[in-house]
Amino acid sequence: MRARGEHVPDMTHSRRTADARITHMRDAGVLPSAGVLSLCPARRLIPAEGRPILPQSLRAATVTLLLALLSLLMVPSAALALDVGISPARMEHTVEPGTTLEGSIRVGTHGDAPLDARLYVTDFAIDPTGAFVFLEPGHTAYSAATWITLSAEPVTMIPDQPVTIDYVIRIPEEAEPGGHYAMIFCETHTQDGEGSVVLAGRVGCQVLLTVPGDIVQHVAIGSVEAPPLLFGFGREKVSVSVENDGNVHAIPGGYMNVAGGFPAKDLHFDLDRITLLPGSTHTYEQELHDLPWIGRVRVTADIRYGPRAEEFTVGEVREIEVFVLSWKVLVLAGLVVVGSILAVIGERAARRKRARLRRLRGTRRATPERRRPLGPKPLADAVTVPAVDAEELRHSERRSRRHASRRRGGAHARGHAR
Numbered sequence: 001m002r003a004r005g006e007h008v009p010d011m012t013h014s015r016r017t018a019d020a021r022i023t024h025m026r027d028a029g030v031l032p033s034a035g036v037l038s039l040c041p042a043r044r045l046i047p048a049e050g051r052p053i054l055p056q057s058l059r060a061a062t063v064t065l066l067l068a069l070l071s072l073l074m075v076p077s078a079a080l081a082l083d084v085g086i087s088p089a090r091m092e093h094t095v096e097p098g099t100t101l102e103g104s105i106r107v108g109t110h111g112d113a114p115l116d117a118r119l120y121v122t123d124f125a126i127d128p129t130g131a132f133v134f135l136e137p138g139h140t141a142y143s144a145a146t147w148i149t150l151s152a153e154p155v156t157m158i159p160d161q162p163v164t165i166d167y168v169i170r171i172p173e174e175a176e177p178g179g180h181y182a183m184i185f186c187e188t189h190t191q192d193g194e195g196s197v198v199l200a201g202r203v204g205c206q207v208l209l210t211v212p213g214d215i216v217q218h219v220a221i222g223s224v225e226a227p228p229l230l231f232g233f234g235r236e237k238v239s240v241s242v243e244n245d246g247n248v249h250a251i252p253g254g255y256m257n258v259a260g261g262f263p264a265k266d267l268h269f270d271l272d273r274i275t276l277l278p279g280s281t282h283t284y285e286q287e288l289h290d291l292p293w294i295g296r297v298r299v300t301a302d303i304r305y306g307p308r309a310e311e312f313t314v315g316e317v318r319e320i321e322v323f324v325l326s327w328k329v330l331v332l333a334g335l336v337v338v339g340s341i342l343a344v345i346g347e348r349a350a351r352r353k354r355a356r357l358r359r360l361r362g363t364r365r366a367t368p369e370r371r372r373p374l375g376p377k378p379l380a381d382a383v384t385v386p387a388v389d390a391e392e393l394r395h396s397e398r399r400s401r402r403h404a405s406r407r408r409g410g411a412h413a414r415g416h417a418r
Contacts, residue, residue: 083111084157086186090206092308093169097211101169105205107155107186108162115157115188115200119165121145124183124206128241128281130274134183142278144180144209147171157188169209177213178247179278181206206275208249216246217307219276221318224301232291232326240284240301240318244276251275252305253312256284259300261292261324271303293326 087106095101109115123135123143137145151166167184187202222241230236238258244250253273259266269286276282284301291297300319304312 084109084115084117084186084188084201084203086184086203086205087162088205090208092208092210094210094212095169095171095175097171097175098173099171101171102166103169104164104166105184106162106164107157107203109157109159109188111159113190114159115190117155117157117163117186117188119150119153119155119184119186121148121150122183122185124181126275126277126280126282128283130282132183137182140181142178142180143182144169144207145182147180147209148182148184148207150184169207171209171211175211176247177211177215179249180209180211181249181277182209183207208275210248215248217248217250217305217314218246219244219250219252219303219305219314219316221301221303221316222281224299224318224320226288226299226320226322228322230288230291230297230322230324231330232288232293232324232328234287234289236288237285238288238299240271240286240303241281242276242284242303243281244278247278249275249277250305252303254301254303254315256286257300257302258288258291258297260297261295263292265290265292265297267291271301291324291326294324294329296321296323 085108091103093101107117107119121137123137123139123145125133125135125140127133137143147169149168149170151168155163155165157163184205184207185202186204188200190200220243222243224238224240226238227236238256240256242252251273254271256269256271257267258269267288267290271284271286274282298319298321300317302315302317304315306313
């Protein structure tokens with residue numbers, strides 16, 4: 001309700017003013033045509049349907065997101081999922097100096113559209129983490145990339161129609177005994193929405209050649225390392241470093257065994273097979289799980305390899321010992337210590353209480369108190385009357401009467417005098 005005399009705004013006039021402002025803004029080109037926007041009394045621009053207009057920053061973010069999704073949809077399928085294969089993925093040959101080796105590889109795609117591919121040869125190396133490093137032909141001392149010639153470099157692959165590529169390997173007369181290596185790549189290209197050629201991906205075939213002669217194939221375990229104290233968190237790692245100190249490649253594999261402790265454990269971990277080139281190293285890392293609670297454990301690394309990938313005729317074993325003290329044991333020990341401390345504190349407090357009670361009981365025995373019966377306090381206890389002898393009481397009464405008679409006689413005498 002409104003008080004008498006209070007001004008009531010004219011809503012009709014306000015609407016007319018708002019409509020006039022909108023008409024002026026439309027005429028000036030600030031607002032779109034009629035019927036799209038209206039101005040409410042709260043001075044917010046809202047669409048005619050009643051839904052708020054998005055802020056400018058939110059509109060920009062929405063447009064950016066839509067453009068990003070649209071760009072993903074426009075990326076060719078070959079770029080999103082590489083569906084290209086090469087066969088074989090690895091070739092191993094023993095070749096004599098001055099000879100020629102001929103063969104073929106096959107490349108193809110199972111995608112939905114044809115792909116243009118380029119085939120070329122590079123050197124490759126492997127770093128200690130097992131990652132391949134690709135180099136220009138002739139870059140490494142054991143390079144075989146300059147010995148390989150391909151019959152066709154650019155090809156067009158039709159889906160489900162493999163293409164055969166011939167190769168020729170010419171071994172020089174002065175080729176040194178040992179291993180020589182190269183990688184044959186099939187690199188595919190496609191076109192984006194603007195017609196530009198973009199790289200879709202590549203697959204490779206390892207070429208592992210061995211020139212007979214003074215061949216030394218030896219893989220040594222460089223080190224087996226682990227923390228001296230394991231707590232069983234599941235994140236502790238044992239690392240096994242292997243090194244190819246021969247002059248030919250090897251493809252080692254093996255396992256790691258962890259045994260001992262209490263309760264007794266016998267854990268087995270497989271070590272993946274990797275290609276190890278001459279002079280290169282590789283480090284296996286294995287996380288340890290489900291360790292025993294406490295005790296000394298033995299970590300054994302067993303590495304196996306052979307003259308060919310399928311053979312494991314040579315091996316090397318290395319062992320170390322570490323101590324396990326599980327966090328579970330530490331938690332239990334902490335609970336026992338805390339419980340012992342609390343028990344000692346409680347026992348001392350009980351002893352002090354018993355001693356205090358004994359002292360209080362001794363004091364009460366030294367000064368015994370008469371216990372008053374329950375109920376209202378007797379009058380004799382409330383008023384204490386001292387015992388008086390009867391003879392003394394009679395003398396006291398005589399003295400009182402004599403004093404009273406004397407006071408009366410003195411009062412009569414003073415009256416006559418007046």
